[in-house]
Amino acid sequence: MVTRPVVHGGQVHQVAKALGRSVDSFIDFSASINPLGPPASVLRAMQAALPACGHYPDPSAEELRMRLAKEHGISSDSIALGNGSSELIRILPLALSLRQGYVAGPTFMEYEASLHIAGARCTHVLATSGEKYAPPMEELSLLVDAIHAGSQKAARRGGESHTAVFVCNPNSPTGRVVTARSLRTLYRKIEEAGLWMVVDEAFIDFCPSHSLIKEISNARRLLILRSFTKFYGMPGIRLGYLVGAPETVATIRRLLPPWSVSHFAQEAGVAAVDDVRYRQRSVKFMQQERPRFIKRLREVPGLRIIPASANFVMAELPSTCVTAGLVSRMARQGLLVRDCQTFSGMTQPALRLAIRHPRDNNRVIHALKKALREGGCD
Numbered sequence: 001m002v003t004r005p006v007v008h009g010g011q012v013h014q015v016a017k018a019l020g021r022s023v024d025s026f027i028d029f030s031a032s033i034n035p036l037g038p039p040a041s042v043l044r045a046m047q048a049a050l051p052a053c054g055h056y057p058d059p060s061a062e063e064l065r066m067r068l069a070k071e072h073g074i075s076s077d078s079i080a081l082g083n084g085s086s087e088l089i090r091i092l093p094l095a096l097s098l099r100q101g102y103v104a105g106p107t108f109m110e111y112e113a114s115l116h117i118a119g120a121r122c123t124h125v126l127a128t129s130g131e132k133y134a135p136p137m138e139e140l141s142l143l144v145d146a147i148h149a150g151s152q153k154a155a156r157r158g159g160e161s162h163t164a165v166f167v168c169n170p171n172s173p174t175g176r177v178v179t180a181r182s183l184r185t186l187y188r189k190i191e192e193a194g195l196w197m198v199v200d201e202a203f204i205d206f207c208p209s210h211s212l213i214k215e216i217s218n219a220r221r222l223l224i225l226r227s228f229t230k231f232y233g234m235p236g237i238r239l240g241y242l243v244g245a246p247e248t249v250a251t252i253r254r255l256l257p258p259w260s261v262s263h264f265a266q267e268a269g270v271a272a273v274d275d276v277r278y279r280q281r282s283v284k285f286m287q288q289e290r291p292r293f294i295k296r297l298r299e300v301p302g303l304r305i306i307p308a309s310a311n312f313v314m315a316e317l318p319s320t321c322v323t324a325g326l327v328s329r330m331a332r333q334g335l336l337v338r339d340c341q342t343f344s345g346m347t348q349p350a351l352r353l354a355i356r357h358p359r360d361n362n363r364v365i366h367a368l369k370k371a372l373r374e375g376g377c378d
């Protein structure tokens with residue numbers, strides 16, 4: 001079963017073409033990319049890698065996997081690299097022979113798409129506007145209990161579980177985070193029930209204390225997804241990885257196309273992981289700019305700002321707002337913002353805004369304030 005097309009942020013090339021303008025004339029708030037990136041060390045490493053483009057890349061990306069293994073204190077055979085984490089998300093339902101996925105939403109749409117492409121069902125367990133999109137941990141826990149009770153009966157009849165629970169942490173587009181403790185509690189139940197838990201940590205480098213990655217060696221039904229795209233500001237390079245039990249990772253690696261991670265991406269990855277100063281600078285920048293941006297956004301009449309833990313903020317709009325009109329108006333002013341209505345399960349009009357440099361952030365706040373004042377949302 002093939003799903004409907006997924007809409008993503010970061011459509012700067014398409015919008016520039018449609019409006020007859022250059023890509024450089026836009027400030028992109030729609031794709032949640034670290035404004036400090038890509039690190040200079042990554043650009044240097046890619047330049048140095050140029051002469052090697054006459055050879056195939058190392059298909060096992062040994063050096064980068066070893067480097068990541070050391071960084072996380074895990075074994076290199078528990079890591080699979082992909083051409084962006086979206087490549088890994090695509091093959092996950094196939095690799096785990098999933099028939100059913102429960103997705104904590106509203107969230108990144110590729111889990112749903114990948115489940116459908118693999119012929120599996122997708123059910124969203126939704127956070128609500130009323131609860132400021134607090135992750136639905138209680139609901140997930142009750143759901144796992146119910147599945148467990150049912151699956152014990154199925155197991156007695158020789159059945160086997162093909163079910164996974166997907167949690168994006170911190171979640172996009174809502175920006176809400178689940179503590180490692182709370183996720184660990186859910187994981188224990190999931191493991192007992194014989195299900196899988198997939199945690200997408202694409203944005204976790206902005207709040208690393210909530211990561212479960214260090215626990216991977218003791219959690220054989222846990223899979224963690226990581227991306228270089230957001231934190232290292234390198235969406236064009238395409239690099240992500242998955243961490244899990246070695247036997248599961250071996251299955252996933254067998255399903256990946258050969259050489260899907262280029263030599264440039266591998267070299268860029270090693271340089272990025274080695275760049276401790278860039279990481280510290282990025283976390284510090286976000287810790288300073290996020291509260292300032294949120295405070296200013298809260299002053300805009302008509303916006304309801306959802307608490308945020310990563311490098312973007314979700315702003316709910318008045319319920320009568322036609323989001324698409326507002327998004328087009330902003331684009332004509334050179335400001336790309338993400339319409340959240342394309343995420344399954346969103347009931348309220350809302351925008352997702354990447355946190356960028358203070359001057360850019362002030363510009364988007366000013367434009368939003370003006371648009372809402374002038375009825376640009378009606």
Ligand SMILES: Cc1ncc(COP(=O)(O)O)c(C=O)c1O
Nearest residue numbers: 084085086108172202227229240
């Ligand atoms: C939550 C989340 N996970 C994963 C991805 C995929 O990232 P990439 O394929 O660039 O690594 C994205 C991209 O938007 C995302 O928002």
